[in-house]
Amino acid sequence: MNAIVWLGGLEGPTWFPPVEQALSEPDGLLAAGGDLTPERLLAAYQRGIFPWYSDGQPILWWCPDPRAVLFPEELHVSRSLRRHLRTSGHETRIDTEFAGVIRGCAAPRSSGAGTWLTREMIAAYERLHELGYAHSIETWHEGRLVGGLYGVALGRVFFGESMFSLEPNASKVALVRLVREARERNIVVIDCQVPNPHVQSLGSRSIPRPEFTALLREHCHPHPPGRWSTRDGHGAS
Secondary structure (H helix, E strand, C coil): CCCCEEECCCCCCCCCCCHHHCCECCECEEEEECCCCHHHHHHHHHCCCEECCCCCCCCEEECCCCEEEECHHHCCCCHHHHHHHHHCCCEEEECCCHHHHHHHHHCCCCCCCCCCCCHHHHHHHHHHHHHCCEEEEEEEECCEEEEEEEEEEECCEEEEEEEEECCCCHHHHHHHHHHHHHHHCCCCEEEEECCCHHHHCCCCEEECHHHHHHHHHHHCCCCCCCCCCCCCECCCC
């Protein structure tokens, strides 16, 4: 088995090894160490790399193969979800409660599973939000935040990080709104990182890592960051 690279030497704050060096078991583990400065995080995303680790571990950096993605034009909204979007009373907002969304994602799940969102991770993404790179898509019901997701936008790529739901379908409502926003902003791909049934039901699929990194080379270019629109809306696509 190949050894993973330890970051933090003399390579510089934005250096990563080639993603082709990532392990196949565990799938995609590429490097450890380093930090979560905005410079390093943005450099990682531009290469298709993301941090994922638990308390007590060093920072672990991943680039799995294959990669789960959602192309906005491939969004699948079931008949039942369309009905929910029309009748539930859920509304969506953008970038009005980033702190609430990321803490909702960090909260323990009903299954009893722990969270991978450490205090260090939360602080790092809140900083990216302050800089205009990280965004929250929020689902509200009767004035209460009941679900949402957050991620990082670079160029024409949105890197989804995590989502949460306190009411049925609340995170799906947020994802539908994200896709609508992506279409309006000419975003060509939403990174879902690894396959899961929740986003697969909405049309995500897996593509080979080389195909994903080719998309990044074409579309993931730095752009002037800033808050996204805070206009209210319903989740319909």
